[in-house]
Amino acid sequence: MAKINCIGILTSGGDAPGMNAAIRAVTRSAIYNGLEVKGIMRGYRGLIYDEIEPFKTNSVSNIIQQGGTILKTARSKEFQTAEGRQIAYEALQREGIDALVVIGGDGSLTGARIFAQEFNYPIVGLPGTIDNDLQGTDLTIGYDTALNTIMQAVDKIRDTASSHERLFFIEVMGRECGFLALNGAIASGAEAAIIPEMMLQQDQLADLISNGFRKSKNSSLVLVTEGDITGGAMAMAERVKIEYPQYDVRVTILGHVQRGGSPTANDRILASRMGAAAIDALLDGQRNVMIGIQNDEIVYVPFSKAIKKNKPVQQDLLNTLKVLSI
Ligand code: F6P
Numbered sequence: 549m550a551k552i553n554c555i556g557i558l559t560s561g562g563d564a565p566g567m568n569a570a571i572r573a574v575t576r577s578a579i580y581n582g583l584e585v586k587g588i589m590r591g592y593r594g595l596i597y598d599e600i601e602p603f604k605t606n607s608v609s610n611i612i613q614q615g616g617t618i619l620k621t622a623r624s625k626e627f628q629t630a631e632g633r634q635i636a637y638e639a640l641q642r643e644g645i646d647a648l649v650v651i652g653g654d655g656s657l658t659g660a661r662i663f664a665q666e667f668n669y670p671i672v673g674l675p676g677t678i679d680n681d682l683q684g685t686d687l688t689i690g691y692d693t694a695l696n697t698i699m700q701a702v703d704k705i706r707d708t709a710s711s712h713e714r715l716f717f718i719e720v721m722g723r724e725c726g727f728l729a730l731n732g733a734i735a736s737g738a739e740a741a742i743i744p745e746m747m748l749q750q751d752q753l754a755d756l757i758s759n760g761f762r763k764s765k766n767s768s769l770v771l772v773t774e775g776d777i778t779g780g781a782m783a784m785a786e787r788v789k790i791e792y793p794q795y796d797v798r799v800t801i802l803g804h805v806q807r808g809g810s811p812t813a814n815d816r817i818l819a820s821r822m823g824a825a826a827i828d829a830l831l832d833g834q835r836n837v838m839i840g841i842q843n844d845e846i847v848y849v850p851f852s853k854a855i856k857k858n859k860p861v862q863q864d865l866l867n868t869l870k871v872l873s874i
Contacts, residue, residue: 564690573823
């Protein structure tokens with residue numbers, strides 16, 4: 549196995565709070581271990597357009613508390629083509645970069661997996677996404693911060709919901725994954741979460757209404773995962789207006805407010821641990837794995853497993869939400 553002297557680091561896909569803490573940890577840990585570091589701008593795009601710069605210890609000073617990513621990010625269409633990946637590989641050779649650390653979500657790690665296989669190139673991934681939808685890790689970097697943002701927003705909406713005795717559908721991010729909605733609902737004491745994972749099993753909206761979810765309350769808050777599977781908060785509200793006109797319904801779509809902001813202590817610590825673990829993994833000969841965390845222990849998860857769809861939500865969370873919303 550070729551010796552690693554220089555690593556490249558990039559962030560790709562949607563930004564997530566804690567990505568900067570991860571960049572800092574990867575950079576400092578690499579330098580601590582005698583490696584050279586290069587920062588690649590705008591995700592895989594930076595490899596194709598040669599936007600690569602040397603990183604020193606102070607390149608990552610004062611960023612642990614910042615949301616977003618100092619490396620910028622993109623969803624590169626070119627990298628999805630064989631020609632694009634060939635150009636990227638040539639850039640890595642030219643720059644003397646022997647291995648990559650890729651911070652991103654399932655799209656970014658899918659790209660990493662393909663590239664690693666095509667060129668037999670060492671890559672370690674870090675799970676950076678607010679969606680918490682990667683398999684083999686209990687948590688992803690950014691998820692905890694987004695959850696706290698959702699909780700604070702719902703706390704505020706509750707004031708209006710209860711003053712006006714309204715039913716609110718609050719749409720949160722997560723693509724096909726209901727973690728943000730489900731845990732956001734538990735954390736904010738909402739009545740229910742409508743999530744993709746439950747969509748096929750039951751008509752969650754009809755269940756809520758038929759259980760008389762407003763009987764003992766003067767207001768209700770329901771978190772809904774965005775996307776085609778649930779149809780989103782607007783679709784829920786439209787249905788209620790037609791089928792249950794007695795309710796005074798409103799919709800709030802939280803949108804990109806969920807992606808920004810200073811990372812929580814938990815996200816900073818997770819990102820720092822995972823960033824350091826990425827360098828340990830590369831030096832240890834690990835290839836093409838994502839760093840995960842399970843039961844508070846760092847684990848290595850093969851890319852093929854990490855990017856599998858349909859990460860299961862815990863049944864006890866669903867039960868807890870149901871029991872606590874009576
Ligand atoms: O994957 C993170 C995420 O925020 C999803 O929850 C959301 O569906 C998507 O990215 C939005 O992407 P964009 O910022 O490109 O609109």
